[in-house]
Amino acid sequence: MSIVIREGSLAEALQVMNSISEFSKPESLETLNLRLNNKKSLILIAEECGVLLGFKIGYAQDDDTFYSWLGGVNAEARGKGVAQLLLNEQQRWVKEAGYCWLTVKSQNQFAAMLRLLLRNGYWIEECEPYPNPLHNRLYFKKAL
Secondary structure, three states, X not given: OOOEEEEOOHHHHHHHHOOOOOXXXXXXXXXXXXXXXXXXXEEEEEEXXXXXXXXXXXEEOOOOEEEEEEEEEOHHHOOOXXXXXXXXXXXXXXXXXXXXXXXXXXXXXXXXXXXXXXXXXXXXXXXXXXXXXXXXXXXXXXXX
């Protein structure tokens, strides 16, 4: 059995998102569609034997920059390399689509995500401080 990364739908991404406890702000198909707002976008789904494990949603910020907006992996699938597979496919697609930059925003509280980004050559471009340092927003960028 192997993990498959494929393009998917917002409904599938929402299904995975709803199974991940770290997402504190509930989303709906309507709020996701509003954010994408007809921008060029990519929705990736990770699955194994028909079971949805993870997702990654991103969209074009401008002609040169693609923003990796939302992503996550089910708790049961963590440690299997799912996030790395999703990131690899997103980077491949973004580069092939002609973008020069990939940007991501995360928070100190998501240490595994921060490690993944740093391991993959992203650099911290900016830090937006919050009263609780765990909520500091870190802005990452990578040249493709």
